[in-house]
Amino acid sequence: MEFSRINIIGAGPAGAxxxxxxxxLGYSNITVYESSKILGSKPCGMAVPASIxxxxxxxxxxxxxxxxxYRLFIDGKLLHEDISGTHWGYIINKQKFLEDLVSDVEVKREHLKINLDELSKRKDDLYVIAAGIYWNGSPKERLNAVEATVNVYNWNEPSIIQIWFDTKLMGYYWAFPHSEKKVNIGVGGFEDFFSLKARLIKFIKKIGSVEKMEPEKILGSQIVSTGIVDSILFPAENVFAIGEGVGSVLPLTGEGIRPSIQMAKIFSENISSKELFIQNLKSSTLYKTSKIQRKILSILKQMPPFLRNKIMRSIPKDIMIKIGLGSYSENDVNKLKLILKTFQV
Structure with a gap:
């Protein structure tokens, strides 16, 4: 397919x-539309694995x-840790990262209305919807998350992230340090924003090293939890959709930056053919991981908290890490199936 112009709607991780x-790849006919004044303004923990x-x-x-x-807790008790100095990933400046990605293309700071009937009439142009949850065609099955970057008196281990799974919440808290004096702390799960904000304030007070907690600085956002939804990848003949708006977020962990970039890369390499894009997407680790995590999430949601706790404690450390990184093999999946079978799931 040859198009006179490639229009990308949204300059988040997928679009940028x-x-x-x-x-x-040499394309010069690119225009990015972004209505937000600040790129990367959607709240998130900004953590990415080293494999990015x-x-x-x-x-x-x-x-x-x-x-x-990292330190990984479940219902307040330490489950796994690795503080050996292994390089696991980064906390990134998402705004700066996205700004640099689009520095060599035309960016229009305006809202381009996504009217599929109108866009499909402009057959000489290609439109790629990368507007995330702000696209009205994106999945409505979502979890909520709130976070705040706070100043602390002293964070003793500034290179160690901490994650606390809460089986009653069906979600987790996190603490991602920026330095010894600044930490991003948040919580995500299947509760409303008001409840999660109350949880976060309580959690921050429990940590005890925060200089000052300002509730008005707590930011919130929704996260699509469906995994990749095949049926909305092509909303119209000359319109594609990628990124979080089609579920390119790992359902168990909520990781969205790297999966959106993975999907964008697959699309860029197969832009000439819908068939090739679908074929290479479905054979990718991203797609398989998305589907597997979606199944696991669905199973866990149906369980009582005590059973979730037992299952998570029974998962070997190496597989737990691979789940977190989204990089497990078919053999790992079979091991997980055996664990679930043990609990008659």
Missing amino acids: SLAFFLSS KDLIKLENEHIINEIKG
């Missing part, structure tokens, strides 16, 4: 990285902090 990949560098280059100025360890 798609513009970057296409520009790198296999997809796209991170400059030093994009990196706020390096993740060199």
